[in-house]
Amino acid sequence: MDTLQQYGFTDRMKSRFTSHFTDPGLEPARVARVDRGRILVATGHGMMHLDGYTEAATGDWLALDTTDRDRPTVVGVMPRLSVLQRKKAYDPLAEAQVLAANVEIVGVVVPIDRPISSNRLERTLVAAWDSGARPLVILTKADLRNKFDSVVAHTVDRAGAAEVITTSAESGDGLDELLARLGPGITMVLLGPSGAGKSSLANALVGKALQNTGAVRATDGRGKHTTTSRELIPIPGGAVLMDTPGLRGFALWDAEAGLDEVFSDIEALFDACRFADCHHGPEPGCAVQEAIRSGALAERRWLSYQVMERELASLHRRQAGAGGRAKGRSTRQRAKDAAMAKDYRNRFRQP
Ligand SMILES: Nc1nc2c(ncn2[C@@H]2O[C@H](COP(=O)(O)OP(=O)(O)O)[C@@H](O)[C@H]2O)c(=O)[nH]1
Ligand SMILES: [Mg+2]
Numbered sequence: 203m204d205t206l207q208q209y210g211f212t213d214r215m216k217s218r219f220t221s222h223f224t225d226p227g228l229e230p231a232r233v234a235r236v237d238r239g240r241i242l243v244a245t246g247h248g249m250m251h252l253d254g255y256t257e258a259a260t261g262d263w264l265a266l267d268t269t270d271r272d273r274p275t276v277v278g279v280m281p282r283l284s285v286l287q288r289k290k291a292y293d294p295l296a297e298a299q300v301l302a303a304n305v306e307i308v309g310v311v312v313p314i315d316r317p318i319s320s321n322r323l324e325r326t327l328v329a330a331w332d333s334g335a336r337p338l339v340i341l342t343k344a345d346l347r348n349k350f351d352s353v354v355a356h357t358v359d360r361a362g363a364a365e366v367i368t369t370s371a372e373s374g375d376g377l378d379e380l381l382a383r384l385g386p387g388i389t390m391v392l393l394g395p396s397g398a399g400k401s402s403l404a405n406a407l408v409g410k411a412l413q414n415t416g417a418v419r420a421t422d423g424r425g426k427h428t429t430t431s432r433e434l435i436p437i438p439g440g441a442v443l444m445d446t447p448g449l450r451g452f453a454l455w456d457a458e459a460g461l462d463e464v465f466s467d468i469e470a471l472f473d474a475c476r477f478a479d480c481h482h483g484p485e486p487g488c489a490v491q492e493a494i495r496s497g498a499l500a501e502r503r504w505l506s507y508q509v510m511e512r513e514l515a516s517l518h519r520r521q522a523g524a525g526g527r528a529k530g531r532s533t534r535q536r537a538k539d540a541a542m543a544k545d546y547r548n549r550f551r552q553p
């Protein structure tokens with residue numbers, strides 16, 4: 203496997219690339235890391251730094267003109283199949299920050315050794331569904347299971363349509379189950395709070411994959427991986443991981459499609475309200491209030507939904523107020539993007 207294949211360049215990707223960039227002189231490369239002022243890319247001839255090109259996001263596929271071997275230039279970027287983004291923290295212009303591109307699985311990491319925080323899980327799931335990738339909830343530190351058994355139950359409860367698997371980097375439990383979902387060309391990003399066990403899991407997966415394939419860890423002089431920035435990590439077998447430092451807030455960006463996926467049960471209730479313009483408060487015939495009374499809908503879940511709904515509404519108001527300076531998508535474009543994301547996700551859905 204050459205470097206490019208290790209970073210997810212499958213035959214399928216190759217045919218996408220050659221049909222998009224028809225000039226046979228161009229070479230494919232994948233962005234492994236974005237630094238200030240330069241990017242690190244994987245190419246068919248190993249890793250290299252490219253200066254001065256920083257528009258790309260980690261995971262992007264680039265076309266390089268390598269006429270001058272020592273100074274390759276970026277001539278194009280492949281259209282992204284999925285984009286994981288959040289609203290930039292404290293940004294009054296409400297701009298999006300792209301965290302990763304071309305990811306198939308968003309691993310939403312939840313440690314079982316601490317109480318689950320208010321609506322972080324739902325928030326991350328909304329962003330994950332909205333990206334066009336498939337979320338996979340990964341419970342970590344299963345060896346500490348007796349500590350907070352309720353976390354497992356609550357997580358399963360709140361994961362909605364996302365699959366939940368339990369792992370331990372310490373004991374190795376669940377690693378093979380996770381690796382079974384990471385075939386060649388599959389990129390998985392790990393999201394979760396600091397201390398959740400993301401880096402430990404990444405290291406354990408690399409170690410386990412090496413062990414399974416009978417390969418020997420190449421001595422790269424760096425030893426174990428530690429998270430400094432969002433960087434792609436190839437794992438033996440052809441899959442790629444992206445570890446992330448703990449993201450403080452996860453403010454939503456244009457994530458209506460994700461909201462629909464995570465809270466489809468609630469949005470289905472709206473159709474059953476007596477009045478089409480129901481505010482789902484104390485008015486008569488509200489299906490939401492009825493579901494809360496009967497216990498079919500947890501009130502906490504309804505509160506989470508409202509918080510995220512309001513957050514998105516305020517984002518759109520700010521985008522409108524910024525008079526197009528913040529490039530918000532039109533309603534029509536959002537609907538189109540959501541349909542594309544869904545279509546892409548379906549192709550990766552497990553049977
Ligand atoms: N008992 C136990 N501790 C773990 C496990 N995975 C990680 N930890 C510990 O949790 C802490 C945070 O782990 P780390 O991987 O750095 O978390 P990150 O911030 O999400 O990358 C460290 O002290 C790890 O030793 C596990 O499977 N079992
Ligand atoms: Mg880490």
Ligand SMILES: [Zn+2]
Pocket residue numbers: 472475476480481482483487488489490491
């Ligand atoms: Zn109602």
